[in-house]
Amino acid sequence: MSRTLRLLFVALLLALFVLVSPPSFVTGVTFTSPAGDSVLVTSGGAYSIRAQSPAWTFGGNIGKSLANMAVHAGKDHIGSYQEITFTYQASAARSGAIRTYDSKPVVLFTDTYLSAGSNSNPFPRLTQYPLHLQHLSYSGTFAHYSFRTMGYDSPWLFFDTRGNSFMLSPAANFMLASTQREPDGSIASGINATIPLLPQGFTQRTFLVIGSGINATFETWGHAMTDLQGKDRPANDANIPLDFLGYWTDAGATYYYSFDPAKGYTGTLLAVRDAFHRLGIPLGYMELDSWWYPKGLSASWQGDILGDKGGIYTYTADPTLFPRGLKGFHQKLSLPLGTHARWIDPLSPYRAEYSMSRNIITDVRYWNAIAANLENEGVIIYEQDWLNDNALPATNLNDPQAFLNNMASAMATYGISIQYCMALPRHFLQSTEYNNVTTIRVSNDHFTRARWDEFLYASRLAGSLGVWPSSDVFMSTEKYNLLLATLSAGIVGVGDPIGNINKRNLLHSVRADGMIVKPDTPVVPVDDLYIQDAKGLHSPMVAATYTDHDGMKAYYVFAYRRGKQTTVTLKPTSLGITGKAYVYNFFTGRGTVVAAGSAYSDRVTDASYYIVAPIGPSGIAFLGDKGKFVSLGKKRITQLRDDGNIEATIAFARGETTLKMHGYAPSMPVIAAAQGTVRSLVYHSSTHLFSFIVSPGNDSSSAVITISP
Template identity: 45%
Template sequence: MSYGATLLKIQDDFHKAHISLGYMQIDSWFYPKGRDGKWRTTEQLGGGTYLYEAAPEIFPEGLRALQQKLRLPLITHNRWIDPNSPYRGKYAISGNVSIDPTLWTIWMRYLSQSGVRTYEQDWLSGPAQPERTLDAGERFMDLMAHTAETEGMTLQYCMPLPRHFLQGTKYANLTTIRTSGDRLTERTWKSFLFNGRLATALGEWPWADVCMSSETTNLLLATLSGGMVGVGDAVGQLDPATLLHAVRPDGVIVKPDDALTPLDASYIAQAKDRSAPVIAVARTNHHGWITSYVLGFRASGGGKECLSPAELGYVGPVYAYNYFENSGAYLDLETLFSISIADLPAYWIVVPVAASGIGFLGDQDKFVSNGKQRVADISDDGVLSARIILAENEERVHLHGFAFTRPELRARQGKIENMTYDSRRRLFQFDLVAQAGGSPEFEALCPRAPAL
């Protein structure tokens, strides 16, 4: 198939799986590069940008025609300006980047008119660099941001240096920034998390690059980042069941409020031993009712790490749930729970057990089970109550939690079905079925809950 037909076929895979896409991101293959202005080149690093427009060999009808067939906003990539590019004789160029407002306006207007929503500037650590003068770097970055903003577009930085993280604080339309190398794999996990801390401190969402929808742990890490989740499956290879742990059917990512970040103890441990385990946490905060998502992994070998609820900021008892083993434990404030790290990362969801005697774990089918894109509100004043968000075509959601005794449930704008309670493990689960046009709510209480 042609490139355009391949992208349309990929979209068909999502349609068949009843999962909506948010964007289609196309990389550097789509425009002419190198000395000969070809979209495919054998030059070192693949050559720089010759012309920043869709190569007619690939898109004979232009980029806009493809976007109209996809009916999706696009994210498009750019490199540095090639030494043989005709741009160099016509516009102001510093080093390998443009500092000419006219050229930036031409690029951003072309993208906007082609249905592009986000511009990705790659190779910022080199060769996409200006000359080392007092003003060229700032002019390059300012023009990129301001012309994109004028055309209603956001920015994504790739291969940034610390200066680009810092410079990005000037631009409200810089939303995502790559914090690790190409292709999300176990090799990039540590750099993604530790570099991501700089991004989140500056108000930028970390972007982990592409993974495949069947790669559970990579998909989990991308979801916990709070940023974009991008999958790059070949035609016919989409894994809808795994992908739906990260997103609702309408494509909305069910994510934490903040990005997954290593604990202070992991910074100290890594300084002493690079093979030490990394324990990182993301959170959802429902007006002080906090769910913690705890991921643990190490560079080599296995082992155990112990963590207390107090280290996660809790001031009362919690229920710690092992996501992959479907088991857990009720813990008081100082009781440690053991995170066993083997070949695969360990993943725990920790929730408070408040006055009702219930620890609500949220959507059993989602990595970020209490993410606000699924659970809009949670409160507990002796009766636990929660409001649930469903996608347009969703009819039910499978919820679960911990309770000292079999809880009594009551639904509003919905109904409770398939309620079960395991008295040995003290875990309950049920389906909340929505009425047409409503966001269902439920209340739960333990009739014989002990005083906490």
């Protein structure tokens, strides 16, 4: 749309507002962003946002006369912006603002109480927005996804059949925020109605993000959330639990409230460590679940016989299991620890010592003492569980924030990261306020196939917000669960019994030093799947992630059957590969060249896994480490480029002396090593697949190779 047409549109819109407003004189303030998006606010209370791409209009009416209207320009953590500000009188004197960003399709609404008043008349309240769209939101424990209901503490995603999307979500006060669809169809974003009064200075913010592409819109929204809060998004190897294979003892694991009586609990876990070591796959850390501290009426590690075993009696190692305390066990284990936490039991002595809110402690003294103890005992990750109910504070203006702020601040002081478990959607949003909330559980206890869909959709929410998704525990014998956990780019934690650890499967995920070879981002459903699932088609799930080597992206695609339909269609261009690509089936060892703009189809009777690699100027598709799920992951292939010859730097773990690399070439390639050695080149003229063995150079840690046509 030309600038003249845009100005004409604004003039017509202002005229319309004048016609439908009261007889009093109405003025308007407007601006158009460099991207072509326009905002209009009238003195009668009407406001409108018109997006350029897609060409959608959003609007509403505050229902009050506005004063002090002005346009401002500025810059925040998201970027440069323009903003219209105004004041008005509702139940209290209030100010509002509508901000758009110069280079991002993001709108930020601000509503501030200039004096104390009743929690009413939320802003924004959108009466105009695109209709007849599909929608997705989250609700309840582990943020379960739904294409039917609208969770009040969740972001709301709306999308059409072409993937054009918009998202509406709170941008502040996440534990108290509420989004509602009113009986008249309008959408109101404000504060939970159980809060009757809001104090002077209280400010609520709301994001509206508009974009093309469902996953792209999620990413734009999520980065706006973390940018606004100032969160440093953690890398996928930011700490030991993210970087290395771990052993977990939570529900679904072999040693959850169970151990070998001949060894005792600590002896059993020491034997677990030794079993992994004998296999040549060292553990990076060990998680101790709720069995490690006394609970309930009995104040014992077993807890109460009935119900859920009770809450924390004291957050200390049960002396019947740990006669030398948790520190003594850590010293003997010689591995970092992760510790689980419930709520505070009604009989806990903590209730007389610290400030409480329902069944949790808000008192900063408790959190400082606990964090200091954990650090001294070798704990590097703290898991707060039962956030959905038992560990949910009272709904008021103080307690939810005090609980989570004091927890995060104390743990950060002592270098301890946090995992949220049984989280509600509001906790996912709240994680954007804390740098050390690095992981969040996205599926129920014991990871199984029945949980794959919820895992993938909740991973979309988590990943967009800069917190790494975590599946629950599974066994190393469960190949598909191990694959999905690896593709999550988050935690990989197993709970095998001694004597039944599958080394071959684990080495698909980790190096010989236990380091996880993972993608750059969490695996999530591709755009088409949102559209198909919203329609209830029960087509096979298709989810993808990638490794990006300076713009040279390879994709990893997991597909599985969910109904009668078995055909899966992959279009590399929809993933992001614009030229030719090679689609390699990991489990069958076969592949196909896909021309630019074309599609690849396959029949999935159970589950399939594909590596989709670009065919660059060399005419070769390098598939990386033949033994790894994420064959081009940066913990294995640290550098990769194709400028007519493929150049790759390959990382070796201690003890790894040979690795097998493979790829596709139209004819036998030439392999040379600038560092290290290569040998045993094999080329199959029928499939055009090649493989070779590479060994590290003198430093024993890397090789540099060239593959030429």
